[in-house]
Structure formats: C-alpha cells, structure tokens
Amino acid sequence: MKKTYKISNGLAFFEQKDLQMLREKAAEGWMVESFKGGLYTFTKSGPEDVIFSIDYHELTPEDEEEYCDLFAAAGWTHVYSHTGIHLFKAVPGTPPIYSDAASKTDQVKRTAKPVYIVTIAALLFTIIALAFMKLAEGFLNQAGKIGFFISIVLFIPMLMTSMALFIQLLKVNKSSKN
Amino acid sequence: MKSLEQLTDSVFYIMAAFTEPRHGYAVMSLVEEITNGEVNIGPASLYTIIKKLIKQEYVELFDDANSRRKVYVLTERGREILQADIERRKTMVQFAEDGLNKGRVQ
Numbered sequence: 001m002k003k004t005y006k007i008s009n010g011l012a013f014f015e016q017k018d019l020q021m022l023r024e025k026a027a028e029g030w031m032v033e034s035f036k037g038g039l040y041t042f043t044k045s046g047p048e049d050v051i052f053s054i055d056y057h058e059l060t061p062e063d064e065e066e067y068c069d070l071f072a073a074a075g076w077t078h079v080y081s082h083t084g085i086h087l088f089k090a091v092p093g094t095p096p097i098y099s100d101a102a103s104k105t106d107q108v109k110r111t112a113k114p115v116y117i118v119t120i121a122a123l124l125f126t127i128i129a130l131a132f133m134k135l136a137e138g139f140l141n142q143a144g145k146i147g148f149f150i151s152i153v154l155f156i157p158m159l160m161t162s163m164a165l166f167i168q169l170l171k172v173n174k175s176s177k178n
Numbered sequence: 179m180k181s182l183e184q185l186t187d188s189v190f191y192i193m194a195a196f197t198e199p200r201h202g203y204a205v206m207s208l209v210e211e212i213t214n215g216e217v218n219i220g221p222a223s224l225y226t227i228i229k230k231l232i233k234q235e236y237v238e239l240f241d242d243a244n245s246r247r248k249v250y251v252l253t254e255r256g257r258e259i260l261q262a263d264i265e266r267r268k269t270m271v272q273f274a275e276d277g278l279n280k281g282r283v284q
Contacts, residue, residue: 055222066202066248070221073203099220100188106226 002044112165125151199240
C-alpha cells in the first residue's frame with residue numbers, strides 16, 4: 001500500500017490550516033489514515049471531495065461508540081482517534097460539528113487545562129533549576145544546569161501552545177457574545 | 179456554558195427533546211424537524227451538552243434493555259429547570275408582544 005506523510009502545523013496554532021491540507025490531499029487522492037505525534041499518514045485512494053473536522057474528548061471505548069454514532073447520524077464519518085483527538089470527514093456542506101459557541105468554548109477550555117498545568121509545572125521546574133544553578137555548588141550546581149536546559153526546552157513550546165489556546169478561547173468567547 | 183442556570187437555545191432544545199426518553203442522535207433530527215431545518219445541533223455540541231446535563235443531574239440514563247444505544251431522559255430537577263426557563267422565555271416574549279401590540283407610536 002502506497003503511503004505518504006505530512007507534519008502537522010500544530011493543532012493548537014493552525015487547526016484550520018491542517019484541516020484544509022487534509023482536504024487538499026483527499027482531493028489529490030491521498031486519504032488521511034492516521035495522526036500520531038504530529039504526523040499525518042495518508043494512503044493512496046480515489047480522489048474524494050470531503051471536508052474534515054477535529055474534536056477533542058477523552059473517551060472510554062464504550063463512550064467512543066456512542067460519540068461516533070452521534071457524528072455518523074449528523075453525516076460525519078469517523079476517520080481516526082488517538083489520545084483523545086478525533087478526526088472526522090464529511091461531504092462539503094455538512095453542518096459544522098459545533099453549532100453553538102458555548103459548547104465550543106467548553107471544548108477549548110477542556111483542551112487547554114492540561115496544557116496550562118504542564119506549562120506551570122515546567123515554569124516551576126525552570127525556576128527551581130535556576131535557583132540551584134545560582135545558589136548551589138558542585139554536584140547540585142551541575143544538576144541545576146542540566147535541569148534548567150531540560151525544563152526551558154519544555155517550557156518555551158508549552159508557553160507558546162498555552163498562548164495559542166488562550167487566544168483561541170478569547171476568539172470563541174468573542175464570537176459567542178456577538 | 180459555566181452554569182446552566184440560564185439555558186442557551188441549544189441546551190433548551192436538547193432538554194425539551196429529553197422530556198421523553200430518547201437516543202442522543204434522535205435529538206438532532208427531531209430539533210431539525212420541529213424548526214423546519216432552521217436550527218441544527220452539531221454532534222460535538224450535542225455530546226458536550228449531554229455530558230454537562232448528566233453532570234448537573236438534569237438528565238439521566240433511561241434503562242432500556244431493548245436498546246443497544248444509550249437512551250436519556252430528564253430528571254425531576256431537569257424538569258424544574260426547564261420549566262423555570264420556559265417562564266423566563268415567556269416573560270421575554272410577552273414583553274415584546276405587548277410592545278408590538280401597542281402599535282407604532284406616531
């Protein structure tokens with residue numbers, strides 16, 4: 001089976017861009033098959049005119065069946081699920097999976113919460129490591145230096161993701177007020 | 179959707195549909211049908227709202243041995259909340275109607 005791969009633009013930043021890319025690939029005859037660790041895998045198929053949507057929910061296998069049933073009833077075919085990320089496709093013109101801003105806000109908040117927690121944890125780690133680097137001597141100083149580099153490498157992308165999600169939240173909040 | 183005290187239109191429609199036991203997916207077609215296609219509830223919104231309604235204990239699982247799929251129905255608390263929101267909406271409509279009925283002020 002012929003396969004091709006593409007790296008995600010980052011769902012927190014460019015969800016729409018990714019979904020548009022999946023649509024273009026499908027039109028060229030490459031149907032997305034899976035999405036793992038920021039990498040889309042496509043298999044060769046006939047060209048298809050379809051739109052894509054993505055949703056985020058931690059689901060038990062039993063809940064997942066019901067969840068996919070709801071989407072199927074609304075015309076959205078399940079494509080792939082992994083770590084609470086669910087990808088669906090539908091014919092162009094199918095009504096969107098989120099019909100009201102309030103539940104969309106809920107979704108962004110739900111996605112953002114663990115990201116915020118990891119960001120804060122990474123920040124605390126960075127500060128602690130920095131304190132060791134500045135105040136401790138010998139082994140602890142070395143450990144602090146290593147810890148600082150590890151945590152700063154984690155902290156910066158997490159901070160960017162947090163900010164992207166926060167901006168998304170402001171956007172949906174604004175649209176729900178209009 | 180912090181609190182459901184004042185129900186959004188989507189929540190209102192979904193709760194109204196669960197005044198009798200129904201499958202989740204039946205709600206979407208029912209709402210579309212009674213509003214002549216004007217209101218469409220998306221599956222992601224519906225799922226999120228059902229989860230929220232269960233958490234708030236406004237809706238519960240209805241025991242239906244014949245069904246493979248989950249069936250939901252309003253709880254007593256859910257019925258009270260829906261009734262209260264009907265009153266709120268009635269006041270709103272009454273106010274607008276009274277205003278219009280007075281006719282145009284020249």
